[in-house]
Amino acid sequence: MRVAILQHAPFEGPGRILQWLDLRAARVRVYNLHANARLPNPDDFDLLILMGGPMSIHDEAELPWLKAEKRLIRKALDAGKRLLGICLGAQLLAEALGAEVRKGEAEIGWWPMEKRAEADRSPLGRMLPQRLLAMHWHGETFDLPMGAIALYGSAACANQGFVWEERAIGLQCHLESTPASIGAMLANCTADLELPGAVEDAAAIRDGFPHCSAMAPTLFRLLDYLTGPHAALT
Template identity: 40%
Template sequence: MTARAVAVRHVPFEDLGLLAPLLEARGYRTSYLDAGIDPLTAQAAVEPDLLVVLGGPIGVHDTRDYPFLEEEKAAVRARAESGRPLLGICLGAQLVAEAFGAPVGPAGRAEIGYAPLQLTEPGRTSALRFLEDVPVLHWHGDQFGIPSGADRLAGTPGVPNQAFSRGPGVLALQFHLEADHRRLERWLIGHAYELAARGVSPGKIRAEALAHGDLLARGASEAFGAWLDDIETAADRR
């Protein structure tokens, strides 16, 4: 049977990006659930072979303004409790962290642009080992704590918790490893107000994407590939 990967998407341009062709090459059939539009039940979250929760411009605590987040949080908790493979990116990573009982809140600063990670000792033996000295795309103003039982994999000087894993099947990334630099203009248009409000030049991000995009794409392919190997190996052992 064909494996299924479902991605929860919050804005159209923050999609699976570089991860999509890797999943398709491994035989996954991919589809999206658009948050706030498509029903996101616990059953819908638990059924796929892989659930990916993508980024977006809102925060995990914005439930008053965006009530659908309550349904989404319940769905992510159900997935986390199921023990099945789960990948969270940016907002998605914060939702995963909260599902495992970790705090999420403002970082006190925004990170927008390309910058390298500092891998921890567990990070250097994880799927993220391929990102040593590779500038990745950061685009966030919130941060997560590390859940109990999880390994902190990476940080930056300003935001020390950039990634964690919890067993072979759960990976949470504060940064955008999936972002395809060849399609980044959509991000610059979609987040134009935030860039202007924070005084970040779109031209600066374009230049960084040109300088680092190819290297990041190779690192992303290797890192995502290693993580998919890990979850497939774990599945074979069950």
């Protein structure tokens, strides 16, 4: 399996996704867009992973590589590739599928999610736990793309995840988080903790580090399904 990872900030890497990739002996290449890395072509990968980042998907004037990334996402969808978008990556995926991305209530820290009733329309949705405590770090949100099936919602964010045609998954939350990756966010995005909304302080976020291991089984299940032979509606 050939995997391309698009990274938007040096402190928002793939986290525990690398463990899953290592267990499956995947061929992985990380493209650091924040360092003006050249983008891959759809022929170069089987799975495209879009990571998070502190920027907005609307920052094309300041970050011109966003336009090229958006074109690549659309080409990958048209080529039938598998895609996973996380936080900013989920917003980019949602926009590529025609949905609006806009400012929302800030949601930072450990907050529970509830599976949406419509998730049972998807074979993937039926496999996921009803409730999940996840790591969140975002201030924008997306509408559900046409044809997508909602997976989760939280008190502060109705659309926490979706699956589209069983081959593209968007997650607003950070199931890939590890103590190290959260520590990097705390070090680089301290000002975000002053935003109004559902925002925990740094101490509470660190206290939640043990929850990282509890998120891993759901993350791995999502990735197994997305890349497996049964990724089709039944």
